[in-house]
Amino acid sequence: MKYNFNDIEKKWQNYWSEHQTFKASNTSEKPKYYVLDMFPYPSGAGLHVGHPLGYIASDIYARYKRHKGFNVLHPQGYDSFGLPAEQYAIQTGQHPAITTETNIKTYRRQLDQIGFSFDWSREVRTSNPEYYKWTQWIFIQLFESYYCNDEDKARPISELISVFEIEGNSKINAACDDDVETFTAEDWKHFSSEEQQNILLQYRLTYLAETEVNWCPALGTVLANDEIVNGVSERGGHPVIRKKMTQWSMRISAYAERLLQGLETIDWTDSLKESQRNWIGRSVGASVTFNVIPNANCYSERSEESNAIEVFTTRPDTIFGVSFMTLAPEHELVSQITTSEQKAEVEAYIEATAKRSERDRMADVKTISGVFTGAYAEHPFTKKPIPIWIGDYVLAGYGTGAVMSVPCGDQRDYDFAKHFNIEIPNIFEGVDISEEAFASKDNVKIANSDFLNGMNYKKATKRAIYELEQLGQGEGKTNYRLRDAVFSRQRYWGEPFPVYYVNGKPKMIDAKYLPIVLPEVEKYLPTEEGEPPLGRAEVWAWCTKTNKVVSNEMLKQVQHDENECHSELDSESHNDNGVYPLELNTMPGWAGSSWYMFRYMEEAANRGEAFASEDALKYWENVDLYIGGSEHATGHLLYSRFWVKFLNDRGFVGVDEPFKKLINQGMILGTSAFVYRVNERQDVFLSKTTVDDFHDSEKHEEVLKRIQDVSGTNTPTFTKIHVDVNFVNSSDELDISKFRNWRPEFKHAKFIDDIVVVERDVEKMSKSKYNVVNPDHICEQYGADSLRLYEMFLGPLEQAKPWNTAGITGVHGFLKKLWKLYIDDNGLKVNDAEPSKDNLKTLHKTIKKVEEDIENFSFNTSVSTFMIAVNELTAQKCTSKAILEPLLILISPYAPHIAEELWEQLGNSESISTAAFPVFEEKHLVESSKKYPISFNGKMRFTLELPLDMSKEDIEKTVMAHEKTIAQLDGRTPKKVIVVPGKIVNIVG
Ligand code: ANZ
Numbered sequence: 001m002k003y004n005f006n007d008i009e010k011k012w013q014n015y016w017s018e019h020q021t022f023k024a025s026n027t028s029e030k031p032k033y034y035v036l037d038m039f040p041y042p043s044g045a046g047l048h049v050g051h052p053l054g055y056i057a058s059d060i061y062a063r064y065k066r067h068k069g070f071n072v073l074h075p076q077g078y079d080s081f082g083l084p085a086e087q088y089a090i091q092t093g094q095h096p097a098i099t100t101e102t103n104i105k106t107y108r109r110q111l112d113q114i115g116f117s118f119d120w121s122r123e124v125r126t127s128n129p130e131y132y133k134w135t136q137w138i139f140i141q142l143f144e145s146y147y148c149n150d151e152d153k154a155r156p157i158s159e160l161i162s163v164f165e166i167e168g169n170s171k172i173n174a175a176c177d178d179d180v181e182t183f184t185a186e187d188w189k190h191f192s193s194e195e196q197q198n199i200l201l202q203y204r205l206t207y208l209a210e211t212e213v214n215w216c217p218a219l220g221t222v223l224a225n226d227e228i229v230n231g232v233s234e235r236g237g238h239p240v241i242r243k244k245m246t247q248w249s250m251r252i253s254a255y256a257e258r259l260l261q262g263l264e265t266i267d268w269t270d271s272l273k274e275s276q277r278n279w280i281g282r283s284v285g286a287s288v289t290f291n292v293i294p295n296a297n298c299y300s301e302r303s304e305e306s307n308a309i310e311v312f313t314t315r316p317d318t319i320f321g322v323s324f325m326t327l328a329p330e331h332e333l334v335s336q337i338t339t340s341e342q343k344a345e346v347e348a349y350i351e352a353t354a355k356r357s358e359r360d361r362m363a364d365v366k367t368i369s370g371v372f373t374g375a376y377a378e379h380p381f382t383k384k385p386i387p388i389w390i391g392d393y394v395l396a397g398y399g400t401g402a403v404m405s406v407p408c409g410d411q412r413d414y415d416f417a418k419h420f421n422i423e424i425p426n427i428f429e430g431v432d433i434s435e436e437a438f439a440s441k442d443n444v445k446i447a448n449s450d451f452l453n454g455m456n457y458k459k460a461t462k463r464a465i466y467e468l469e470q471l472g473q474g475e476g477k478t479n480y481r482l483r484d485a486v487f488s489r490q491r492y493w494g495e496p497f498p499v500y501y502v503n504g505k506p507k508m509i510d511a512k513y514l515p516i517v518l519p520e521v522e523k524y525l526p527t528e529e530g531e532p533p534l535g536r537a538e539v540w541a542w543c544t545k546t547n548k549v550v551s552n553e554m555l556k557q558v559q560h561d562e563n564e565c566h567s568e569l570d571s572e573s574h575n576d577n578g579v580y581p582l583e584l585n586t587m588p589g590w591a592g593s594s595w596y597m598f599r600y601m602e603e604a605a606n607r608g609e610a611f612a613s614e615d616a617l618k619y620w621e622n623v624d625l626y627i628g629g630s631e632h633a634t635g636h637l638l639y640s641r642f643w644v645k646f647l648n649d650r651g652f653v654g655v656d657e658p659f660k661k662l663i664n665q666g667m668i669l670g671t672s673a674f675v676y677r678v679n680e681r682q683d684v685f686l687s688k689t690t691v692d693d694f695h696d697s698e699k700h701e702e703v704l705k706r707i708q709d710v711s712g713t714n715t716p717t718f719t720k721i722h723v724d725v726n727f728v729n730s731s732d733e734l735d736i737s738k739f740r741n742w743r744p745e746f747k748h749a750k751f752i753d754d755i756v757v758v759e760r761d762v763e764k765m766s767k768s769k770y771n772v773v774n775p776d777h778i779c780e781q782y783g784a785d786s787l788r789l790y791e792m793f794l795g796p797l798e799q800a801k802p803w804n805t806a807g808i809t810g811v812h813g814f815l816k817k818l819w820k821l822y823i824d825d826n827g828l829k830v831n832d833a834e835p836s837k838d839n840l841k842t843l844h845k846t847i848k849k850v851e852e853d854i855e856n857f858s859f860n861t862s863v864s865t866f867m868i869a870v871n872e873l874t875a876q877k878c879t880s881k882a883i884l885e886p887l888l889i890l891i892s893p894y895a896p897h898i899a900e901e902l903w904e905q906l907g908n909s910e911s912i913s914t915a916a917f918p919v920f921e922e923k924h925l926v927e928s929s930k931k932y933p934i935s936f937n938g939k940m941r942f943t944l945e946l947p948l949d950m951s952k953e954d955i956e957k958t959v960m961a962h963e964k965t966i967a968q969l970d971g972r973t974p975k976k977v978i979v980v981p982g983k984i985v986n987i988v989g
Contacts, residue, residue: 057797058074079593170182331390669801686756793860831881
């Protein structure tokens with residue numbers, strides 16, 4: 001009987017689905033284990049062989065854990081809101097819900113054919129209203145919370161209001177905006193409700209604020225920092241500019257320290273933790289206030305006010321080395337302190353720098369640019385005037401957007417001072433700063449610094465902070481690079497906010513009316529007025545009387561009436577029919593993925609009253625193993641930790657971290673193929689080798705002639721272009737007719753060479769590089785088990801590795817060999833024969849290695865272990881069920897279909913996934929004999945294999961009687977025979 005993988009795989013996939021073999025239970029007696037994959041975004045292109053790598057690894061682990069007696073939750077779903085479906089909708093008019101549905105079908109078919117042990121009954125889709133109802137609900141909870149720094153956790157906003165009512169805000173220690181003003185209980189009572197709402201907004205964990213955002217005009221939306229690569233949008237590579245907009249933000253900065261500390265409690269790779277640490281960017285130092293010296297010559301009307309500049313510094317010990325200050329061009333004081341003489345120059349500079357992105361500004365250390373404001377600040381200790389400059393090396397969004405510049409200690413300050421001829425005082429004892437700043441803080445004493453003289457960095461820092469505190473001009477401060485996360489997107493295909501506006505002030509819709517379902521629009525583009533696509537919705541107003549989304553007509557009605565009788569703005573008090581505009585932005589891609597791990601915990605049938613029931617949350621706790629790509633290091637993986645900490649603070653979940661262990665799978669790279677095109681004639685192509693010959697002086701003439709003959713060009717130049725790897729055979733030769741049929745512009749392609757050999761290069765596997773290998777073809781041709789084994793066999797899970805389809809025949813051959821061990825032309829050949837010692841040794845060696853490998857996520861080495869085992873058992877002609885049955889369990893996590901089939905053939909009626917993992921027994925590996933080195937006077941002459949349980953006397957007798965010993969001794973009688981059982985025999989004399 002042949003190994004008919006296509007039939008076998010289909011049969012078992014149907015079996016698993018019909019029997020719900022991998023459905024997890026929420027009430028099992030077994031210990032729980034939760035294995036999660038980062039869920040896919042269902043793109044139109046479907047899966048390529050790079051996508052399932054992590055899924056295969058997690059599936060092996062999930063199946064292994066089931067064999068080990070765990071109740072395993074291994075769910076899957078779709079991150080189904082997002083930009084590509086929307087862009088496709090813009091181009092084709094097709095509703096994103098429809099394309100998303102189609103894409104999901106393709107994904108599901110592709111995933112099913114690989115034989116994953118997913119519990120599909122718990123599937124989630126972030127774009128499903130029943131799902132995003134809870135994303136909206138979490139948003140409301142964030143709005144209704146503030147962060148109490150004393151308790152170090154989020155608390156209900158109602159508690160904050162109670163404190164305001166009793167004692168105002170002077171004693172409140174909470175995360176809030178920078179510019180919150182102090183008020184008393186009395187003040188609070190007298191504030192209008194609108195003023196009160198404005199103040200609360202400065203404390204809420206999600207708040208509306210005018211923020212400088214990354215605006216991408218081409219995509220018509222705001223992008224997060226991690227959606228921008230090298231200054232352009234990650235998607236599409238469009239330019240990104242900075243722009244001020246009113247946006248929802250998430251006060252993630254309140255959680256900076258806990259996000260940092262939490263890393264110590266989870267089992268993630270060092271590199272991943274390091275990127276989160278860098279992203280959070282904790283800096284310990286001080287904030288210092290410099291008073292601006294009033295100057296009547298300022299052009300601003302507000303110049304008479306007393307101004308102060310607050311800076312953040314990591315080096316308060318260098319305070320006496322300050323010889324100027326630098327403000328970011330966007331700093332709010334710039335316009336107030338600049339003198340009339342400097343006004344024109346300052347304004348020109350600000351305009352020029354606005355064009356440079358923050359990233360450019362950070363990356364560029366060479367260009368020194370800046371301008372003097374004409375104003376001076378007073379040094380807190382020496383009282384000397386210090387010139388205030390603006391320079392774009394100071395970033396507006398970091399620290400306070402202002403620095404105390406210490407040219408002797410900071411290279412950027414040094415370069416700036418040199419360039420503009422500013423004084424460079426030296427405050428380091430015995431250090432030469434004639435060439436560059438002294439950037440180190442170690443092994444040096446402070447000089448020329450009044451009360452800091454003679455101190456090292458540590459002491460001077462402490463003392464400087466103390467003295468600043470005495471003056472009331474500074475204090476110790478820890479700063480984080482992590483900024484609050486902008487949460488609004490000007491897109492259609494995302495979660496609507498449960499928010500409406502009364503007099504421009506946001507109000508939350510009561511949670512019991514959720515979900516607020518995404519409205520229909522006739523086009524997915526922003527409106528002509530520049531509003532987001534939801535601005536096109538006709539039924540998108542909130543009626544507070546019926547608690548329903550109603551037609552915008554009702555809104556217009558009110559405004560219309562108002563215009564007649566009243567001024568335009570006071571809509572609430574007059575003629576108010578209780579209908580208000582809804583928020584037009586939608587939530588960003590990371591909203592739905594920040595909590596989806598909890599949704600899977602609930603069995604689908606019980607999903608109702610909560611995002612997951614208390615029992616389900618308690619049972620599954622958090623994800624034990626999470627596998628996914630490292631590109632989410634500072635996006636999804638940080639945001640979801642933040643939301644989980646918040647949900648935990650407010651008592652909605654019992655855990656503080658979502659993912660206990662995390663592994664990043666390495667990328668599978670494609671082997672791209674290229675030909676060269678003659679630039680002067682777009683329809684003429686040639687091989688890489690011919691291009692090389694063209695540049696070779698000996699062959700140049702001949703090649704040039706050939707090119708001239710075909711293209712008529714005398715001075716050809718070449719461009720390398722991608723060709724689809726599917727047009728290339730295993731000898732790297734291009735199928736010219738396929739190429740010509742590929743695209744209209746290639747229809748009449750002419751080739752200089754008869755045989756076109758493509759150039760190969762390893763790149764990221766991507767549709768745009770035409771190097772994508774589709775798993776469907778592999779499954780058809782070799783089967784899913786071969787695909788699974790091969791993906792693992794490519795190399796260590798976490799490393800990047802190139803795909804080469806040709807290599808799959810190796811693992812496919814192995815599976816055929818495995819099959820033959822059980823089945824030949826006459827059918828099953830396994831019997832009840834007593835296993836030999838060698839059989840047992842092979843089996844137990846394999847159990848030990850495979851178990852160790854899986855526990856260490858070293859799946860590639862397991863595959864070679866299986867190959868060795870099958871080779872050995874084949875050589876041993878093993879037919880013993882006692883060996884071959886457990887062997888199937890070992891292989892089943894990797895190649896589940898063939899394992900199930902052979903398991904059934906052996907007479908088992910239940911799925912192999914329910915079988916217990918074989919138990920390793922050391923005794924079978926213990927050697928029963930030993931190859932003794934036989935030495936004569938310490939020199940080894942030959943080896944002799946003897947049983948390990950042989951007595952000392954018998955060993956001596958056997959060795960002495962051996963013909964090689966007799967020959968060695970040549971008639972002599974040895975003085976002594978030393979026998980160390982299990983080790984050596986030495987014959988002396
Ligand atoms: C005085 C000083 C002396 C500084 C010295 C450094 C060395 P990290 O570690 O990244 O937190 N700085 C503060 N705010 C800035 C901004 N918005 N843009 C650019 N630079 C800024 O760096 C903090 C240090 O970077 C601060 O300490 C400040 O310069 C500068 F010998 O103050 B330092």
